[in-house]
Amino acid sequence: MSGHVKNMCPQLPISQAARTLLSLLLVAAIDSVSAGVVCRKQPCGSSLQISLKLTKLIHKESADLLKTYKVSQGDMSELFCQMSINNVPDPNISGLDPSERMLSIYSHCKAFLPHLKRVTEQQTDLQPPSSSLLSKLSTAQNRTNGLANQINCIYQTLFPNLPIPPEPVDGPTSVPPSQNVFQQKVYGCVVLKRFKEFLSRVTRELRTLKSQVCTRRTTFADTNALS
């Protein structure tokens, strides 16, 4: 380098090797990007632990949400909430091995979201603006979306060779067409009841998954061993 360039940069000279290392570290820190979600590296056990905590929180809130919902619809017998309605996601997690079950959690979260959104829209017309139901519904949606993103990241890191299927646009999870008010009340109850049951299952499932897929040696460097 010529003399005058050196004079312009009198501070710490960063060697070429250091620069390369820095770039590598930055790239490695951002594990993968999917659906616009940037996943950060974390040890397997603590990732699942965080998701488990979030699931427990949403589950606890879902009990209160269902209770608030029922109160604001007026005296309804438990019958309303048990009616069968097509197209509302069932609460069961499917799959035989951990990757399938984790994927099932993810896709169920995604499937519940449009229904939660529809219930929120319907209740916005039915409830007074001051109703706490609306803010609780909104919170549930946000948190569930967050959980789905977390599971997405964990899945990609543990099973990098298994693709995540794209979200269905017009599939069995689409929301029902316009309904009369009574149908809306029943629909909302069924959605929220199943949502609560689903979260209870996710809690159990994440605990199991944690013990199955996260061993002491499982860091992101070793994930190839699992696939």
Place this chain on the structure above:
Amino acid sequence: ESPPKEPSEGAVIFPQDPALWMGSSLTATCTVSPERGLHANTMYWTLNGKRLPSSTYGLLSTNGLSVTLHRLNGSQQQSGDNLVCHSRDGHVLAGSCLYVGMPPEKPVNLTCWSRNTKDLSCKWTPGGRGETFIKTKYTLKYKLRWYGRERECEDYSTGQRYTCYIPRDLALFTPYEIWVEASNQLGTATSDVITLDILDVVTTDPPDNVHVSRVGELEDQLTVRWGSPPALKDFLFQAKYQIRYRLEDSTEWKLVDDVGNQTSCRLAGLREGTVYFVQVRCNPVGIYGSRKAGIWSDWSHPTAASTPHSEPLQSGSCDPKPGEQNSTLRRELKQFFGWVRKHACGCSGMSIKLYDQWRVWLQKSHKTRNHVGKNNIPFISDKGTARVFYLT
């Protein structure tokens, strides 16, 4: 037992989700399709979870049952009352949500104000008793009186109910007509129209930087100083001010009204050595040359100050000065040593126990000062044996 089917699958209620006047009557019908194999005389109705008496039912056909309700009460919840038709085993066949209430009454007390001529906020009160049981929508409308089309206010979210906010594009020096429409499923009502020029209803921010300070050593006076609201600089209006003040522990405010447009004022006739709370507010006057007053601003945040005392504080403080404390201790020690010399067998038995014993003796002697008698003190000599000395 067949599993519970979707509501309205094979069953229909009429009317579906009606809006009804309070006190009116309703006859509803529930018709099941013949394939369900249900007979109407096994069905029953509930309203808000309560079973309705079969005396109110009417058998229309083998698969149709009606119910008649009289003198309906206002809806229990805004999402509607649940009128449900059940099969004999309790399963829900179909449901309808009743909205029972009244049409809205004319909104009243519509008032508007503008902050610094930039915007317009309006508030109103629902007419009558206000509660109509049914969701009522309010729309604030306005138009320029002499020309222009009717426009609607869009921002109802400023925290409080029955308010609306128009943020911009308001004309000055020309009157607006403003009114509120209330509507629900049973009807509409319109408030009276108010006419105003934006410049007639201007308010501004309270003054900032309010400082209250003493006037030298004067015990009955305080000086209040403040800044004029920044927005005034943009407009051709002056301001007039008001001050109010109160004693710290009083709820009665004293108002100073003739402050004019200065930004400082001296309060006199105050009590000495007292804390006062002071607030200032502002009224924009003389907007664009007019002599009309505007609307008073909110009061500024309270500022406090105290008037001086008339005499220096007497030294009646509770805590002894450090030097004093030492002399008390010294005096006590002197008393203790004197007592030890008199009553102890030499000083070799000196211990804190001895000191405690002396203190106990002090207390007792204080109590029995007026008694003629003997004071007994247990005493331990340096030989370790207990002896009792009698003192008179």
